[in-house]
Amino acid sequence: MEGASYARMPRVKIRELKDDYAKFELRDTDASIANALRRVMIAEVPTIAIDLVEIEVNSSVLNDEFIAHRLGLIPLTSERAMSMRFSRDCDACDGDGQCEFCSVEFHLRVKCMTDQTLDVSSKDLYSSDHSVVPVDFSDPAATDSSENRGVIIVKLRRGQELRLRAIARKGIGKDHAKWSPAATVTFMYEPEIHINEDLMETLTLEEKREWVDSSPTRVFDIDPVTQQVMVVDSEAYSYDDEVIKKAEAMGKPGLVEIIAKQDSFIFTVESTGAIKASQLVLNAIEILKQKLDAVRLSEDTVEADDQFGELGAHMRGG
Amino acid sequence: MNAPDRYERFVVPEGTKKVSYERDTKIINAASFTVEREEHTIGNILRMQLHRDPNVLFAGYKLPHPLQYKIIVRIHTTSQSSPMQAYNQSINDLDRELDHLKNAFEAEMLKFSRDY
Numbered sequence: 001m002e003g004a005s006y007a008r009m010p011r012v013k014i015r016e017l018k019d020d021y022a023k024f025e026l027r028d029t030d031a032s033i034a035n036a037l038r039r040v041m042i043a044e045v046p047t048i049a050i051d052l053v054e055i056e057v058n059s060s061v062l063n064d065e066f067i068a069h070r071l072g073l074i075p076l077t078s079e080r081a082m083s084m085r086f087s088r089d090c091d092a093c094d095g096d097g098q099c100e101f102c103s104v105e106f107h108l109r110v111k112c113m114t115d116q117t118l119d120v121s122s123k124d125l126y127s128s129d130h131s132v133v134p135v136d137f138s139d140p141a142a143t144d145s146s147e148n149r150g151v152i153i154v155k156l157r158r159g160q161e162l163r164l165r166a167i168a169r170k171g172i173g174k175d176h177a178k179w180s181p182a183a184t185v186t187f188m189y190e191p192e193i194h195i196n197e198d199l200m201e202t203l204t205l206e207e208k209r210e211w212v213d214s215s216p217t218r219v220f221d222i223d224p225v226t227q228q229v230m231v232v233d234s235e236a237y238s239y240d241d242e243v244i245k246k247a248e249a250m251g252k253p254g255l256v257e258i259i260a261k262q263d264s265f266i267f268t269v270e271s272t273g274a275i276k277a278s279q280l281v282l283n284a285i286e287i288l289k290q291k292l293d294a295v296r297l298s299e300d301t302v303e304a305d306d307q308f309g310e311l312g313a314h315m316r317g318g
Numbered sequence: 319m320n321a322p323d324r325y326e327r328f329v330v331p332e333g334t335k336k337v338s339y340e341r342d343t344k345i346i347n348a349a350s351f352t353v354e355r356e357e358h359t360i361g362n363i364l365r366m367q368l369h370r371d372p373n374v375l376f377a378g379y380k381l382p383h384p385l386q387y388k389i390i391v392r393i394h395t396t397s398q399s400s401p402m403q404a405y406n407q408s409i410n411d412l413d414r415e416l417d418h419l420k421n422a423f424e425a426e427m428l429k430f431s432r433d434y
């Protein structure tokens with residue numbers, strides 16, 4: 001059966017797109033693909049994060065490992081990550097994380113000289129690579145630059161000092177959550193809601209109101225003019241079955257039918273800022289393709305089986 | 319610490335094959351594929367894609383143990399196909415779907431940046 005293909009051709013519709021947020025519809029595929037994309041976005045799309053810390057001076061109230069951990073969790077801009085090497089398979093260095101192909105160096109030197117508490121933040125980290133820097137969370141619309149603070153690392157009082165060198169490396173969320181580019185990735189089945197209009201008209205306005213209000217989320221409402229029950233936001237439905245139970249309790253089973261469409265998904269993607277949300281989706285597709293390529297059968301496995309097949313056919317008297 | 323290294327979960331050890339194949343000794347056109355350092359992400363999409371192939375009589379996968387970082391994909395086909403053919407076909411089809419998805423998403427991004 002050469003040439004036969006059972007591949008699907010999914011459709012996409014983007015509803016909302018911001019640097020760190022994306023909402024889109026994915027149709028004509030199944031939950032396995034939707035879930036694989038979600039899992040890859042969370043655990044397998046690479047980013048860059050601080051992985052090695054060498055502390056020179058630390059007279060702050062936090063111990064060395066506490067600070068090293070906090071440094072690791074700071075999101076770094078990671079557009080470079082897809083083309084970078086993992087330290088463990090970098091041949092330019094011995095994986096000690098000192099080369100430009102697999103690592104980025106950071107320096108931090110802060111000392112408090114006043115009676116005013118000094119905040120040490122991600123803004124105090126100096127990078128050896130201008131493309132890999134702590135994510136800027138400041139609101140671009142805000143004109144007040146004094147509000148432009150980074151991620152706080154530690155607070156220092158007079159005389160306390162923090163001096164360190166840190167190496168950031170490429171990694172994935174499966175190794176450590178600090179490398180995950182995803183703040184949240186979720187998908188839901190698109191609900192399809194059918195109201196039995198004839199049965200609905202047997203309800204009084206008061207009963208309709210009662211039924212509409214039985215939903216914990218605002219899915220239905222009553223048209224003020226026609227007094228008909230209508231769906232105002234089908235996606236607000238959280239598959240809680242409340243309206244269905246209510247209809248049964250009112251002696252009107254089948255008043256509404258709600259189906260989760262098995263081939264339509266609504267995705268919500270929030271990024272940590274390490275990469276753009278749209279890039280996160282595209283990188284996940286790319287990584288999934290690479291994973292599939294890695295699980296292809298090797299040439300020698302196929303050959304070994306061909307020989308086995310001949311032997312088997314021979315033994316079966318073929 | 320008495321715990322496996324974290325990288326054990328996704329780095330295939332040297333000298334180990336990523337995919338190994340074993341024919342069923344009793345049933346013709348049935349086989350198991352052992353895929354090292356993979357889990358539900360790959361296992362489930364392969365299984366579901368195999369179900370779309372009319373020559374596949376059975377397709378399933380299992381993650382034998384959370385500390386054994388491998389999955390086992392079992393395939394039984396009709397005589398019109400073979401487990402190996404079905405396995406390869408499912409990967410090709412998934413690859414095609416993802417190519418299409420990538421293009422669809424990029425086209426939407428372009429459209430979105432123009433429209434809004």
Ligand SMILES: [Zn+2]
Nearest residue numbers: 090093099102
């Ligand atoms: Zn290197």
